[in-house]
Amino acid sequence: MILRGGRIYTGDPAVPHVAALAVTRDGRVARGVEAWEGDGSQVSSDRIELDGRTVLPGLADAHVHFRSWALEQRLVDLADCISARDCAERLAAATGAWVIGRGWRADQLDREPTATLLDELCGDRPVAAWANDRHTLVLSSRAIELTGAVTADGLLRERDAWAVPLPEPTPAEALAAVDRAQRAAHARGVTQIHDFEGSAGFAIWQQLAADRSQTLRVVAAQLAENIDALLATGLRTGFGDGLLRVGPVKAFMDGTLSSRTAWMLEPYADGGSGERLSTVAELTALVRAATAGGLAVAVHAIGDRAVREALDAFEATGEAWREAGLRPRIEHAQLVHPDDRARFATIGVIASMQPSHAPSDRPTAVTAWAERIANAYAWPALAAAGATLAFGSDAPIEALDPLAGIAAAVAGSLGRGAAVAGFTSGAALAAGWERRLGRLAPGFEADLVVLDDDPFTCPPDRIGEIDVVATMVGGRFVHGRPPW
Numbered sequence: 001m002i003l004r005g006g007r008i009y010t011g012d013p014a015v016p017h018v019a020a021l022a023v024t025r026d027g028r029v030a031r032g033v034e035a036w037e038g039d040g041s042q043v044s045s046d047r048i049e050l051d052g053r054t055v056l057p058g059l060a061d062a063h064v065h066f067r068s069w070a071l072e073q074r075l076v077d078l079a080d081c082i083s084a085r086d087c088a089e090r091l092a093a094a095t096g097a098w099v100i101g102r103g104w105r106a107d108q109l110d111r112e113p114t115a116t117l118l119d120e121l122c123g124d125r126p127v128a129a130w131a132n133d134r135h136t137l138v139l140s141s142r143a144i145e146l147t148g149a150v151t152a153d154g155l156l157r158e159r160d161a162w163a164v165p166l167p168e169p170t171p172a173e174a175l176a177a178v179d180r181a182q183r184a185a186h187a188r189g190v191t192q193i194h195d196f197e198g199s200a201g202f203a204i205w206q207q208l209a210a211d212r213s214q215t216l217r218v219v220a221a222q223l224a225e226n227i228d229a230l231l232a233t234g235l236r237t238g239f240g241d242g243l244l245r246v247g248p249v250k251a252f253m254d255g256t257l258s259s260r261t262a263w264m265l266e267p268y269a270d271g272g273s274g275e276r277l278s279t280v281a282e283l284t285a286l287v288r289a290a291t292a293g294g295l296a297v298a299v300h301a302i303g304d305r306a307v308r309e310a311l312d313a314f315e316a317t318g319e320a321w322r323e324a325g326l327r328p329r330i331e332h333a334q335l336v337h338p339d340d341r342a343r344f345a346t347i348g349v350i351a352s353m354q355p356s357h358a359p360s361d362r363p364t365a366v367t368a369w370a371e372r373i374a375n376a377y378a379w380p381a382l383a384a385a386g387a388t389l390a391f392g393s394d395a396p397i398e399a400l401d402p403l404a405g406i407a408a409a410v411a412g413s414l415g416r417g418a419a420v421a422g423f424t425s426g427a428a429l430a431a432g433w434e435r436r437l438g439r440l441a442p443g444f445e446a447d448l449v450v451l452d453d454d455p456f457t458c459p460p461d462r463i464g465e466i467d468v469v470a471t472m473v474g475g476r477f478v479h480g481r482p483p484w
Contacts, residue, residue, distance in 0.1 A: 001022070001023050001046035001047070001048055001475075002020055002021065002022045002023070002046070002047050002048065003020060003021045003023070003048045003050055003055060003450075004019065004020035004021075004047065004048070004049065004050065005020075005049045005050045005051055005052070006050025006051065006052055006053045006054060006055060006450075007050075007052075007053075007054045007055070007454055008020070008021050008050075008054075008055040008440070009054070009055065009056050009057075009420075009440075009456065010057070010439055010440040010441060011056070011057045011420070011421065011424050011425050011438060011439040011440060011441075012439045012440065012441040014441075015441075018440075021055065021440060021448075023446040023472075023475045024446075024475070025475075026475070027445060027446050027474035027475025027476065028443055028444065028445060028446055028475065029440050029441060029442055029443065029444050029445075029446050030442065031442040031443070032442075048482050050450065051484075053450050053451060053452060053469055053484075054450070054451040054452075054453065054454040054455070055440070055448055055449070055450055055451075056189075056420065056424065056448065056449050056451065056455070057424040057425070057437075057438055057439055057440050057447065057448055057449075058189070058190075058191030058192060058424070058437070058447030058448050058449055058471065058472070058473065059188075059189040059190050059191065059192075059402035059403075059423045059424065059449055060190070060191065060192040060193065060194070060390075060391075060392075060402070060423055060424060060427035060428065060431075060437075060438070061185070061190055061192070061193045061194070061392045061393050061395070061400055061402060061423075061427075062193075062194045062352050062390040062391055062392035062422075062423075062426070062427040062430055062431075063194055063196060063331055063332075063352055063354060063390075063392030063393065063394050064193050064194065064195060064196065064392055064393055064394065064395045064400060065195070065196055065197050065201075065394075065395065065396060066178060066181065066185075066193055066195045066197055066201055066218075066395075067174060067177075067178055067195075067197045067200055067201040067204060068134075068197060068396050069181060069395040069396040069400055070174075070177040070178045070180065070181035071169060071174065071177050072102060072396040073177075074169075074177075075100050075101055075102040075130075076090060076091055076094045076099065076100065076101035076102070076129075077101070077102065077103055078090060078091075078101045078102060078103045078104040078129060079102075079103035079104070079105070079132065081104055081108070081109065082108060082109065082110075083109055083110045083111075084109050084110060084111050084112060084113040084114070084117055085117065085121070086109075087101065087104050087109070087113045087129060088113055088117050088118055088120070088121040088122065089121055091118065091121075091122055091127050091129060092121045092122045092123075097126075098125075098126045098127075098128070098143075098166075098167050099122065099125060099126070099127045099128075100127075100128045100129070100130075100166060100167070101127075101128070101129035101130070102129065102130045102132075102396070103130070103131075103132045104129060104130075104131055104132065105131065105132045105258060105364075106131060106136070106258055106259070107258065107363060107364045107367060112136075112138065112155060113129060113138045113154075114138065114153045114154050114155065115138070115139060115140055115141050115144060115151070115153055115154025116153070116154070118138065118139075118140035118141075118154065119140055119141050119142075122140055124141075124142050125140065125142055126139075126140060126142045126143040126146050127139070127140040127142070127143055128140070128143050128164070128166055130161075131258060131259065132258060132397060133256040133257070133258040133259055133397060134396075134397060135157060135158055135161065135255050135256045135258070135259045135261060136155065136156070136157050136161060136258075136259045137155070137156050137157075137161035137164060138154045138155050138156075139151065139154045139156070139164070140154065141154070147164050147165050147166065148165075149164050157255070157259055157261060157275075158255050158259075158261055158275060158277065159277070174200075174204060175204055175207060175208070178201075178204045178205075178208070179208060179213055182214070182215050182216050182478075183215075183478075183479065184400075185216060185400060186215065186216070186471045186473075186478045186479035187468060187471070187479050188400060188401050188402065188403065188468055189402060189403065189449035189451070189468040189471050190216065190400065190402060190471070191216065191217060191447040191448075191449070191471060191472075191473045191478075192216065192217040192218075192219075192427065192428070192431070192433070192437060192447070193216055193217070193218055193219070194218075194219040194221065194247060194352075194390075194392065194427070194430065194431060195218055195219065195220050195221060195247075196221045196250055196298075196331075197220075197221075198221070198222060198223040198226075198250075199222065199223070199226065201220060202220040202222070205218050205220055205244050206244070209243060209244050214243050214244065215473055215478045216243075216473070217242065217243055217244075217433075217437070217447070217473065218243065218244050218245075219245055219246075219247040219431045219433075220244065220245070220246060220247050221247040221248050221249070221250045221298060222235075222246070222247070222248075222249050222250070222295070223249070223250055224249050224250060224251035224252075224286055224290075224297075227249060227286065227289060227290060227295075230249065230293070230295065231289065231290075231292075231293040231295075234293075235295070236293070236294030236295060237249075237294060237295050237296040237326060237432075238294075238432050242436070242445070242474070245431075245432075246295075247296075247298075247431070248295065248296040248297055248298040248327075248328075248329060249286070249290050249295045249296070249297050249298070250297075250298045250299070250300065250331070251278055251283060251286055251297060251298075251299045251300070252277040252278060252299070252300045253276070253277060253278050253283065253299055253300060253301040253306035253307075253309060253310050254274055254275060254276060254277055254300070254301060254302055254303050254305075254306035255274060255275050255277065255302070256302055257302060257303075257334060257335075257361055257364055257365060257368060258361070258364055260272050260274065260368065261274050261275040262274045262302040262303030262306065262334070262335070263275060263276045263277075263301075263302075263303040263305045263306035263309075264303045264304060264305050264335075265303075265304045265305040265308070265337060266372075268368045268369070269367065269368055269369060269370040270367060270368060273305075274303050274305070274306075276305075276306070278299075279309075280309045280312050280313050280316075283297075283299060283309070283310060283313035284313040284316050284317055287313055287314065287317040287320075287321065287328070288317055288320060291317065291320045291321045291324050291326060292320075294324060294326075295326070296321070296326040296327055296328060296329070297314075297321075297326075297328050297329075298328070298329035298330070298331050298352065299313075299328075299329070299330055299331065300331045300332060301330050301331070301332060301333060302332045302333070302334045302335065303334075303335055304335040304336060304337045304340070304372075304375065307330060307333050307335070307336050307337070307340060308337060308340050310330050310349075311330070311340055311343045311344070311347060311349060314328045314347055314348075314349050315343070315347050318347060318348070322348065327348070327350055327429075327430065327432065328348070328349050328350070329349065329350040329351075329352045329390070329430060330344075330349055330350070330351060330352065331352045332352070332353065332354065332357075332394070333351050333352075333353055333382075334353075334357060334361070334365075334376055334377060335369065335372065335375055335376050336375060336378050336381075336382065337375060338375060338381075341378065341381050341382055341385045341387070342385045342386070344382060344385065344386075344387035344388075345385050345386035345387045345388075349387075350387075350388045350389075350390055350426075350429075350430045351379075351382050351387045351388065351389050351390070352390045352391075352392065352430060353377075353379060353389060353390070353391060353392075353422075354391065354392050354393055354394045354397075354398060354405070355377070355379065355391055355405045355406070355408035355409040355412065355414075355419070355422075356393055356394075356398040356399065356401070356404055356405050356408045357377065357394065357397075357398060358376075358377040358408050358411075358412050359408055359411070360398060377412055379409055379412060379414045379418075379419075379422075380412070380413045380414050380415075383414065383415075383418050388426055388429055388430070389418065389421070389422040389426045390422060390426045390427045390429070390430035391405055391406075391409065391419075391422030391423045391426065391427065392405070392427070393405060401464070402423045403451075403455070403463060403464055403466050403468075404464040405419075405422075405423060406419045406420060406422075406423060406455055406463055406464075407460065407461070407463035407464035408464075409422065410460050410463060411460060416455060416456050417456075420455065420456075424438045424439070425438035425439055426438070445473075445474050445475075446472060446474060446475040447472060447473050447474065448471075448472045449468060449470070449471050449472075450468070450469040450470040450471075450472075450480065450484075451466050451467070451468060451469060452466060452467040452468075452469050453466045453467075468480070469484055470482065470484065
């Protein structure tokens with residue numbers, strides 16, 4: 001097929017724009033339109049008129065918890081609650097044997113909800129509610145009793161929260177939710193994700209792939225707590241095919257801004273220095289073990305001390321992972337000390353960041369970091385220092401919406417080209433797919449998105465509102481099949 005009559009951005013520095021784009025029958029970008037106009041041997045006779053619309057390479061989400069995002073739709077939404085009582089009342093109005101909520105923000109409420117408040121309004125029912133960052137959980141007394149959680153006021157943070165055995169959907173329910181969610185992702189122009197859901201998510205993707213129901217390209221990260229089992233299986237980063245491949249091992253250096261558990265060089269403006277979840281020595285040992293088994297490492301680090309110590313560990317192990325051809329990543333990097341910006345490029349660490357965190361977290365960041373807010377969400381400075389940026393959403397923490405992410409990055413003073421690259425070529429490089437994805441170059445997979453406006457020329461505040469007309473993966477429309 002040939003797409004023509006619009007603005008086609010290839011993402012290829014050698015040929016950034018083309019007047020028309022030819023796609024071969026096997027789903028790749030052809031080497032030139034002129035050669036195929038009168039030859040249907042490799043390109044079909046279909047001519048798709050864009051009528052002035054815009055084409056970009058398919059958009060990636062380089063950090064998402066896809067299974068959780070798919071299942072979040074079943075939970076009670078607390079994102080707009082303005083008080084702890086408001087949260088409890090909304091939970092009390094819900095039905096079901098268990099009531100589970102999500103999305104309350106501590107800095108948006110008058111106080112954090114507690115077991116006492118949940119008991120008062122919800123009665124003798126098991127109730128649980130996750131904070132927006134998924135690093136704090138509150139339980140009612142009945143929920144505490146049923147789960148065996150150890151807490152005085154119902155609040156648990158970090159690993160204590162994640163260890164609470166809340167009711168899980170059946171495998172069939174989770175599979176169906178993820179399958180449906182693929183279509184929702186395609187509707188936002190997403191063709192590729194880096195899924196940090198761990199083994200539970202990987203199992204679902206394997207089943208969808210086996211059933212030929214997988215339409216998203218997936219890099220499936222594993223969890224560092226399972227490193228011994230992973231090494232025993234012989235799985236290696238990059239193993240897989242064009243749709244599903246093994247990703248990095250994910251470790252944690254610290255917590256989050258909202259929970260005040262991000263690990264800081266200097267105390268928060270409102271007190272405390274956060275929580276260290278791994279030491280430099282522990283991360284260094286993990287990277288050495290993972291590298292020996294062919295596994296890359298991605299580490300969650302939000303506070304400036306956590307980022308620095310993660311860089312220290314990657315620097316100490318650089319000779320080994322470079323020789324193995326592996327690419328380390330720091331996930332989030334929300335606060336980076338100016339002394340550490342250039343180290344990303346010097347060491348060779350990918351900055352995997354989520355621009356949509358900046359507008360939603362800004363009130364909290366100003367309160368917690370005060371004048372250090374100038375070092376937060378530093379995409380322009382990192383890009384200027386030569387770092388590779390791979391952008392995502394951290395859904396379900398933020399909306400799975402790359403266009404909103406591009407808008408947030410541009411609002412944060414990153415150039416439009418670099419913002420789009422973070423969701424295309426940067427994400428492809430982080431996945432090891434840079435020779436087949438992230439650009440509309442000859443021989444690359446025909447993964448693309450058709451938009452109703454041009455994110456390079458429209459007003460900046462319009463970028464996040466652009467409609468996705470169609471999405472293509474491997475030469476096949478997975479959303480918005482023409483005619484439009």
